[in-house]
Amino acid sequence: MNDSLANGGEDREDPVRRVFLALWPDDATRAALHHVARSLPRGRGVPTAHLHLTLAFPGNVGIDVADCLAERLNFLAFSPIPLVLDRLGHFAGPRVTWIGPRRAPEALEQLAAEARGLCLACGVRADARPFVPHVTLRRFARPSTCLDLDEPMHWFADTLVLVESGNDGHPGPYRLLARWPEK
Template identity: 35%
Template sequence: MTERWFLAIWPDTQTRSALERQLAALGPLPGRPTHPLDWHVTLIFLGALEPERLACIDAAAGDAATRATSFFMELDRIGHFARSQVLWCGPARTPESLARLVTDLQAHLTRCGIAPERRPYRPHLTLARKVRTAPGLELHRPIGWTAHELVLAHGVTGERPRYRIRHRYPLP
């Protein structure tokens, strides 16, 4: 498998632990659960990249991050994407600062030959894959999360956790 790159926000230890506790209280997740250390919210999926394009993306992400701000988000919903068979957790409302960051990243990435996604952005954290039907799970209470950094990451085949962070960009 070719390395698949993406820009994301990664939950801090406190956020991840709070989500782990709430999910444990719900019982085993259906399908193939995502390793908790792999939990993240993808902002832009990049796919396979050649080294020169990766350098351009690294610079573009750094530029976008310097113009962004840290932001607060509440993970308050568990949902299901039927077509992709993904069980997810995310915010009922996308924070304006997150939406601006994604839009700014898309604009910066056009100079690297990355076309903006046509579908509307829906932030979510993948809890499990291969989930055929919505299990009807709900969080007991919202989990607050302040995102302080953007990351450039990629997947590694055959390992768990499978994602590796290559670069971190602080959000002022």
């Protein structure tokens, strides 16, 4: 991994980074997700550039942990995963509407477990909530019922990333810290 990607292309010495490990959509999938998000009536759309499927959320970590995660991202046993996004859902607590698979493929469940294991290997526990694979489409959304889609989306998930969200541990713009495979 080159140093400019590992540190976001800048020389930064932030004491805290808010990070997560995720599958990163290609441009066509990102556009299709954006189209679905725009069709939903409630909430504020997630910026198209922020659409992703979180595998593990270590949250606010020191720069040494973020560097460890970036350096070891390619240690995960990752092969592209064909996903069928065929369900809309809602999380009431964070007030988000999402799209995800009705049934998660075993390869996706395994990758999420390995991502949590990588967090532990780097000295931090990822969020302990059960893994519910989803892509957040709208925030500040009012409750809605889960709904199976008539026309599911197909995504060949072939890019794994470590993302920093915001600056100095506060939510905000995304910056890729590492990508696998490297491009």
